[in-house]
Amino acid sequence: MMRLATIERKRRWLDGGTAALAIAGVAGMAAAALILWLVGDAMVAGGFLAAALVLAGAGAAIVRLRRGAGAAISVAYDWELLRVMAEASFDGIAITDRGGRLVCANDHYEHLFAGFPTPPSLPLAGDGAGELEVAGRTAWRDGQARVTLKGPVGAIEATITRAGQQQDVLVWRFAGRTVSPGLPARLMEALDGTLGAQLGAAGVMAALITAEGYVISANAVLKTRAAPSPDQPIIGEDLALFLAEDQAGLVRFVAEGSASNPLRLIQIPLADDSEAPILVALVDSDPSLGGSGDGIEALLMLMPFGVALVDREGRFLQMNSAFARAASVDATAPPIYPGDLVVREDKSAVADAIRRFASTAARSTDLAVRLKDHPDEPVALSIAAARGLGDAAVLLSLKDNGEENRLKREVAQATKMQAVGQLAGGVAHDFNNILTAIIGHCDLMLMRHSPGDSDYDDIQQIRANSNRAASLTRQLLAFSRQQTLRPxxxxxxxxxxxxxxxxxxxxxxxxxxxxxxxxxxxxxxxxxxxxxxxxxxxxxxxxxxxxxxxxxxxxxxxxxxxxxxxxxxxxxxxxxxxxxxxxxxxxxxxxxxxxxxxxxxxxxxxxxxxxxxxxxxxxxxxxxxxxxxxxxxxxxxxxxxxxxxxxxVHTAGVTDAVTVAAQAKQAARHRSGDLWGSGTILLVEDEDMVRAVAERALARQGYTVLAAENGEAAMELMQGVDRPALVISDVMMPLMDGPTLARQLRKIHPGIPILFMSGYAEEQLRRSIDLDNVSFLPKPFSVQQLAEATRDVLVAQEEASRADA
Incomplete structure (x- = not known):
């Protein structure tokens, strides 16, 4: 991100001020010449010119003074572009100007140094800041310099390069390690806060170190006892430098001397990764000085993840509440063996891994196991060799995946439901086209038959079964949320x-x-x-x-x-x-x-x-x-x-009143009962059987019908034809769909009314169609419903025309 936005604004202001003063001087001279030409008085013109030169000179002096104070960079740079380019790097990038000010830095730089300190004054171990300052001077002289430093989380390779159009900036590149988000980052913050204080009160000294052994974070007790003096920090230093091992294999702090109390060192790998940070705990081996057993128990109980200790015989010694919760066991009465937690198929694998780690110095591994209480949900069981824990030989870590697994199931269920819903909606849409043709032909046949005819009852039976099938498709559309609702x-x-x-x-x-x-x-x-x-x-x-x-x-x-x-x-x-x-x-x-x-x-x-x-x-x-x-x-x-x-809960508004008025007006039209009409209707439908039924039904009501099988055919059909009274079109069609056809027709005939017919939900279509004066007719529909919808649209159009007149 841009760190010093105020410096950039000041630089632009100064550059803008310089340009403005120069323009003012030129304008003053032009004004003096104009006055001399108009008035003819050289003294008056000279006065104007002198005033302009004085102003320009004063402005230039001010700018020089401010530039002398180092308030701006001599060349304008596109810092936003540089910032974007710097963010693409996995290294920490910073740019300083000739005056030594930080003008640009990326997020990796912030994470590496916990903020935006200005190079070379960085939080480095030893005389790292002095070495970096020397490298900076070398880069100004030679164009580039390299130096290896000790940072907050280990070794840092620093490369300093002179750059810029006038070689007036330094680009500082720091290739170092940062603490990735997740458990290590949370532990790093916790050791500096409440967790570190609680561990210290229980006699536990804790630190988070890199895989190379450099201290990332430590609680106050460890900092106090390990540092030779209060002025010497241990963050960024190798933890091994503060510890000494005697001939008997006992570990002590160097600062406390050989007569001090020996320490027990506990290492807990946080991941199955050779580069992952390690949690280190130190407790006094003398129970009277802080309690080894109590300290270990306190450490385990305060850990934010599930931890348990197992002896060389493969039996549980103790576990914290997080482990018991993840394993769904009672922490006060745990099982005897870790194998008792898992299903029968995983018992041997867990037992073999614990036996191997108890007898070797292997680092750690992860096993995918299934717990007895949750056999369908594999969990990760981390196993690591434990040293310095007395009877404990193996450290187990188990993550509580209950909430994560629940979210995974919900996402999988929602994805499956969405996929099935799309399939159901597509099937129902196609089925509705078939039912529209069946119901429509039944209606046309019933117009030629009266009750008592030999075929009348058979036609009614076909129509009744078609309506039952239509209700089935409505259920499918309801599941896929594509049903036409009347809220x-x-x-x-x-x-x-x-x-x-x-x-x-x-x-x-x-x-x-x-x-x-x-x-x-x-x-x-x-x-x-x-x-x-x-x-x-x-x-x-x-x-x-x-x-x-x-x-x-x-x-x-x-x-x-x-x-x-x-x-x-x-x-x-x-x-x-x-x-x-x-x-x-x-x-x-x-x-x-x-x-x-x-x-x-x-x-x-x-x-x-x-x-x-x-x-x-x-x-x-x-x-x-x-x-x-x-x-x-x-x-x-x-x-x-x-x-x-x-x-x-619905909040009433103006929309409700408008909806009620529209429904009342439509009901009044339905009560009129007159479905006959006149005029030309453009009918566009890609399904031949639906188009044939609709064309015959509209023709029987007195309309002149122009039928087309798709949008492109409809546009060709409209060439040389007068404006139709109404366009009835399917929504989903190949080549050119209904909304695209409507837009093209309204370019030729503005305001032409459109009646869309579709097997999908009206609400869904309206969200995807940005057209006004559009009505919908859901499929399947009967001949009666088609006639009523056509009549309603034409009557509404006539009413709107009279209102405009």
Whole structure:
């Protein structure tokens, strides 16, 4: 990032000021010449010229003085471009000017030196800053210099290069190690804070070192005891320089001398990587001086990750609460062997690894194992050899992946549902085209037959079965959130009341139904018919669950307002806001844990063959999600199930009034009953059977129909033809789709009305179509519905024309 933006602004101001003063001088001389020509008085003109020269001279002097103070760079550089280029480097990059000021640095430089210090005054071990200063002078003289330094996290290779158009800047490149985000970075901060203080109080000296042994961070106790003097820091230094080992193999601090108390050194690798940082703990081996056993236990218990110690026989010595939580065991009564935590197939691998690390000096390794309580979720078990821990020979580390695995399952489930939804939506769209043709031909045939004819009943039967198939496609579209909804502002208790009588009949005599409504419920915006379907589907599923094992049960339907604390407990899935909840619970057998993640998938059912389509809950899921809500299923086997639906509280506005007025006007048109019309209609549909039905239906209503199989054919057909009264077009077509066709036609005939027909949801299409004066007709439609939609669009166009006139 740009570190010294103020310097850059000052430089631009000075450069701009210089230019402005020069312009002022030239303008003064021009003004003097003009006055001399107009007035003819040389003294007056000379006065103007003298004043201009004085101003220009004073300005130049000020600029020189400020430049002499080193306030600007002589050449203008594109610092933003340099910053972007520097960010592409994995090394720390800094640029200083001739005056030694830092004018640009990248983020790697900030991470390397914990901020933006100006070279050569950097936090380096020993006389690193002096060596860097010498290298900087060499770079100014020779053009480039190199030096190896000791930084906060190990060795740093510094390369200084003179650069710039006038060789007036130094580019400092530092190739060094930084602490990557994650556990090492958190430990680095924790050792300087509360964790370091707690460890010190327990007699534990802790440090985070690089793989080469350089100290990255340390708690206050270690800094105090290891440093020879308070003025000498240990950060950035090799930890081995502060420790000495005698002939008996005992380790002591050099600063405390050979008569001091010996230390026990514990090393904990943080990852299976030779370059990863290492956590080092030192405790006094004399229990009276700080307690070895107590110190080790305190260290383990305070670690933010799961750690356990195992002896040479492969038995647990102790574990911290994080390890017990990740392994789903009681820390006060742990199992005897680590193999008792895993499934049978992984026991031998864990035992062999512990035996190998207990007898060798191997560094560490990671094993993918499956715990008994979570056999379907592999976890990483880190195993490392332990030295200086008394009876402990092996160190185990286990990460609690519960939350991570839950998020992975939710993402996988959402991805799968989205993929299946897209497939279901595409199938339903194509199926709707076929049903449109079947229903349309049935309607045309019924116009030639009357009740009592031999074919009339057969045609009605075909039409009835087509409508049943259409309801099936609506379920598929509801699951894929592509159903055409007619949302209204409503109260959930009203929806429940509408279906209460139906539900009581469906429940039968043995199932008791209880309805409870909360107070101060906020209104929601949804399709009431679809919400009724949601309630019925959930209630019928609950009834079947209760009657599967007995002859009685209780169904509870409750509406209530949702406290903000409940939303937060659901996690990040639900955005924070105001919601009204619809809760349906039963006293049935419950949903098994292995079935619960799959219940909203289409075609998934636990019922017997032939007794369920598997679309009930998937339809519920789609309707709720398309309405902007969320649905959760909570269940314990044998204790029933509870489905909770959260719908956002709707805030009334002007849009609601406009929608109500439009619906009232459309209803008035429907009551008129006159479907005959006149004029030319352009019909564009790529499905031959749908186009044929629509063309015949519109012609029977009195319209002149121009039919085209795609957008390009429609544009060719319109050449030399007068403006049509209406364009009826499919949305998804090859070559040129419906919206593109509409835009092209409106370039020729501005404001021409468009009626789109599609098997996809109107809401979804409107989000992707940025056109006004557009109406929609969902597929499949009947001849009657096509005629009504055509009449409504033409009447609305006439009303708009009269209003404009």
């Amino acid at each position: 209204q502002v409503l109260q959930l208790p009203d929806v429940v009341s509408e279906v209460s009588n139906l539900l009581r009949r469906l429940m039968g005599e043995t199932v008791t139904m209880e309805v409870k409504h909360g107070r101060d419920l906020g209104p929601v915006r949804a399709d009431p018919g679809q919400l009724e379907q949601v309630v019925v589907n959930l209630a019928v599923n609950a009834r079947d669950a209760m009657l599967s094992t007995g002859n009685s049960g209780k169904l509870t339907i409750q509406t209530r307002s949702v406290p903000i604390a409940e939303i937060r407990r659901r996690g990040d899935i639900i955005p924070t806001g105001d919601y009204t909840a619809l809760e349906i619970s039963d006293t049935g057998t419950g949903i098994p844990p292995e079935v619960l993640p799959k219940i909203f998938e289409p075609f998934f059912t636990t019922k017997e063959v032939g007794k369920g389509t598997g679309l009930g809950l998937s339809t519920v899921y789609g309707i709720v999600k398309q309405s902007g809500g969320f649905i959760f299923a909570d269940s314990r086997p044998g204790r029933g199930a509870t489905f909770t639906i959260y719908l956002p």
